[in-house]
Amino acid sequence: MSSPVEDRLREALAEAGASLDESALRPLRAPERRRFQVDFRLLAAAGVVVVAGATVAVGLGGPGNEDRAVVASPPSPPTEMAVFLCTPASPGPSCQGRAITPSQTKALEIRLKGLPQVETVAFIDQATAYEGFRKTFAHNRKLLDEVKIADLPPSFRLKTRPGADPVQLDKSLRGVAGIQNIADLGAAAKWEPSSTADISVFLCNKDSAVPECGAEHETRDNGDQWITKEGKETTMAQRKAIRAKIDEMPEVKSYVFEDRKTVYENFRSEYADNERLLAATKVADMPEVFRIELKEESAEGDVVKELRRQPGVGRVVYSPCLFDLALAGRFGVFLEDDKVCTGDK
Template sequence: MNSAMEDRLREALAEAGATVDASTIRPLRAPERRRFRMDFRLVAVAAVVVLAGAATTVGLLSSPGGEDRAVAADPGSGEREMIVFLCGRSPEPEQTGCKGAATREEAQEIAAAARQAPGVREVIFEDQASAYQDFQRDFAHNKTLLAAVGAEDLPASFRLTLAKGADPLRVQQALRGVPGILTVHEVMADEEIPVRKWDVSVFLCSPASAMPSCGAERKPDSRGSFTVTKDGKGVTPAQTKAIQKLISSMPGVKEVFFEDREAAYENFRRSYKDNKTLIDATKVSDMPQSFRAVLLPDADWSRIVSRLRREPGVSQAFYQGCMLDSSRLAARYGLILPESKVCPVDKRSGEHPDPGPSPSAG
């Protein structure tokens, strides 16, 4: 993957995982310099995984029933559901691992492999037209996104219903290497989605961060990845204090609270105590420090987020509503898009104006 895709994936992962700093995701390492590559097939998995403390709500909105439509498994039945996205049209197919759109023959091979995978009870195909109908319904509130995506941009998919007790990991392994597959991941049930508690997340720079916003320098290479030539710096105590003061003084901010690494990790462990694989793969050091802000109903989130992204010591700042749409787009429709196509911006100036601090705000 090239650095442009990597940047987009990092943004999605940072909030899809919400408490995981994208710069701490373990990359392949070259001597003395860090090289980053990321398998696109892991993106949808990360987008579905909402780590503890996350305000992002990620999940799959159930499609209307029908013989040719995917129907979510009944949570009370013990069944689980997975989705297999097929390779589709892409301006940069080498970034996805796809050699082009899946052919009819490849789709048939994928369906056959899915039916033979251990624990798969049912396989239903969803074409682009059906997916687009659901997409228009799910994102009716987001006119910017609707204008940016057409039916031809959405990958076709197979929806798999697993029998009670089936292991999704074994299904993924059975489908690994089958030509024409973009991603394979498990669907999160509605009852597993954390309740949104705040509106804005502000992640602070971690030591040796790979994020340019933290001072890191990166050099793209010819193999579609980038190398960190200079590590970024972690946030200082003085910067942390200044960030908190700034957030508290911003117009439209109702409440601010701080979450350190230990608190984030404990929340994560408590929320995902039944997912041993996820817990074992995550450490306290993977969790960045962050501020969470609750906004007033009429607050201009775009101005707040834009200002915070420019503050020294801030790695990333996100509006949870945007990340909800980005995560749902990846999990339900297999698309990773830049923020400019997912979230509306201030068209009067082409960028979010700086609101500046206001001691009387709040």
């Protein structure tokens, strides 16, 4: 059973001439699938687009099926893209646990250099990628402890020509042996969170797919997980109890409550130039959310863990950590958020 939100997104992308990555929308059916597949243009509010109580990351080249969810867009200015190569640790079915061979690497390099959209091609090996990763995340010891050099795929870094369309470039490389995924690094570099909140507490929507909201699912033979029982919306009593819990937390400096209409207005403002996405999303799809600012020097770990235990809470996001996880996608790394984003520094 798929959700109404998924159906509308599918229709909107189809009308835009786009293809749909089933694994990108699968969190609507299987919220415990935690691997990030991030398009930084679609990260909203607290750093994620939360629809129907589940995290939706739709974007260029997350690991998964061959078809990827990409929305038709006008020609772009020059940008940097990364073509990440398969390793034994690569997630998703595209690599099937096998590393790209030397002959495949050479053939891919020749192919990339021959593409009319590409101006320059540079190869980044695992050692170089690992050095850059450790410099980028020097502030996040837990993330550094989680990621080893074998987790980082080698890649080709492409600089596109003026007017090249990253979507069309992505399509031209679909199904090429040895490619783990493709990322638009230019879009990633431009992304900035639209909320300054340290912590966002998303409440449960009606018919939620999130287990914390009471949803249940089963795993099919092909590995897909389908909802067998939908979750319940946060009640007024639960909302009051969550507010009271936040009020009594000494780490909290201030907070605001955003109803669905406010979240939707912010969403529309964030994506005013994406008519298809806006047409596929309704006020009812947006979750209610508490945005929390912590006192200076306050530890976020206990706050996050306590709020996650509250009935009626679908998801608690510590924004800086989530941003780091999303940024890790620039290195071809897709991590489980419960290992790195627990709220502990």
